[in-house]
Amino acid sequence: MERNISVYVHIPFCVKKCRYCDFPSFAGADNIDSYFTALTDEIRKERDTRGRTADTVYIGGGTPSCVPPLLIEAVLDELRKTYVINDDTEISMEMNPGTCAETSPEVYRRAGINRISLGCQSFNDKSLKRLGRIHSADDIIKTYDILRNGGFENINLDLISSLPGEGLRDTERSLRKAIGLQPEHISVYSLIIEEGTEFHRLLAAGEMKDLPDEEEQAETDLLIRTILSEEKYKRYEISNYAREGRECRHNICYWKRKEYRGFGLAAASLVGNRRFTNTRDMVYINDPGGILSEDRILSRDEEMAEFMFLGLRQTEGVSASDFSRSFGSAIEEVYGGQLEDQMKKGFMEHPGERYFYNDRGLEVSNILMSEFLL
Ligand code: SF4
Missing domain, CATH: 1.10.10.920 (Arc Repressor Mutant, subunit A)
Structure with a gap:
């Protein structure tokens, strides 16, 4: 029996590195062309899972929307030669506010993308600045309008809670603004300060004294759950809430341990009981898919x-x-x-x-x- 699969593609470029970010992503546009050549090469070389039907495709990053949309379309063209991609395949792409031109949705939709995950993080301009984000709250609304006017009917908004300097009411304000846009899906992640980030250095230097304590965090979490449930967003995972039938099918595949194949820098795959992960280093482009940071049988x-x-x-x-x-x-x-x-x-x-x-x-x-x- 043919087994379906989920596919992940990593685009590691960003306009600027956020101060809390430990994802495999780089600021600046160096290497974009050689990266995409390597990425297409890795997809073209795939043998083990070739020919299977892709239930879901997820283009993550990084900021996939900060590279020319035609490059994303070319990646999807290559994936269609490797996998069976149907009209009902969920194809998501991550995006950041301020990186989507008016003309881009047309290209993304032509490429088959039918779900957008927009990294808002907060609707509080002071917090956005502190996080090192490139956009303002107004930019979120502008990008959201571009997406809706461009025909996207399945949008997720990502938010972060427990931000430094934010109280319960700040989080509530952000959440209510997100809900006001009526997205199909909302994710709210609690801020985690990871080693190697600028926030971590500031914390170690004693310069993050206004982080909410555990009690405030618990209060905030309860408020988030209550508001989202009142607004008909059903919690289906620790941090994920969706309107009926709009759960992210791609993430569900991870939580259900279905098979997935990841392409690009730092992308992980689970095929059978083999887990393997591409290197996090840009040496990736010298031997795409050939340099692994992990390869083992579980x-x-x-x-x-x-x-x-x-x-x-x-x-x-x-x-x-x-x-x-x-x-x-x-x-x-x-x-x-x-x-x-x-x-x-x-x-x-x-x-x-x-x-x-x-x-x-x-x-x-x-x-x-x-x-x-x-
Ligand atoms: S936009 Fe996202 S991936 Fe890029 S630096 Fe910021 S948090 Fe990291």
């Missing part, structure tokens, strides 16, 4: 643990029958102790054949999920 224990901690990110949790179908053992045989314990403590529910975290459990899911590592 053990059964690792696959079971991934099934649990990825699946439990979703509000629908994990299915006991899927587990036994995948691993030939009952979920209770392998994880009975942890499941029982987390239910007893009031973090997990098990009304039918699924196990899932309630709001209390999702709040501390990082700690709870680590208990499934064998």
Whole structure:
């Protein structure tokens, strides 16, 4: 039986590096042409998954919208020669406000892109400046209008909560402005200060004294959940909310451990039980797909643990029958102790054949999920 696949393509270019960003992305336009030549080459060389139907394609970054749209169209043309891409394939692209010309949506749509994820982060100009973003709140609205007028009917807005200097009401204001635009999907991620970022250096130097404390964060999280639920955005993953039927199919594929093939710098793939990841370094362009930072066969224990901690990110949790179908053992045989314990403590529910975290459990899911590592 032919297995479908999801495809990821990484575009590592940005106008400017944001101060909190640890993604594999570079400011400036050096190497764009050679990068795209390498990327197309990697796609063209693909053998193992060639010919399969792509359920979803995700063009992420970086800022895919900061390179000429025709380059993105050329990548999709190449993908169509490698995979079966249908009208119902979800094809998403990440974009940042201020990087989409009036004429670009036409090219993106011609290329088949049918979903846009717009990195807003905040509607507070002071916060946007502090984050090192290149755009203002007005730019978000302008770009959103360009996308809607250009015919995009499936748009996600990304926001970040727990920003330095922001109180509960600032977050609420941003969220309400995002909702006011009526996107189909909203993601709200809590700020995490990663090593190697400018924010991390500032934190170490004692210059980030206005970060919200844990209590304020918990209050903010509760407010976000309440407002989004009142506005008919259903939470389906820790940080992701969608209108009915508008969940991001690509991300769901990761959480359900379906197979995916990633192309480009730092892109990861899961094919069968093999996980491999391209180098994060621009040496990528010298041997696209040939220099890996990780290449290993996952053990059964690792696959079971991934099934649990990825699946439990979703509000629908994990299915006991899927587990036994995948691993030939009952979920209770392998994880009975942890499941029982987390239910007893009031973090997990098990009304039918699924196990899932309630709001209390999702709040501390990082700690709870680590208990499934064998
Ligand atoms: S736009 Fe996104 S990928 Fe680029 S530097 Fe900012 S956070 Fe990182």
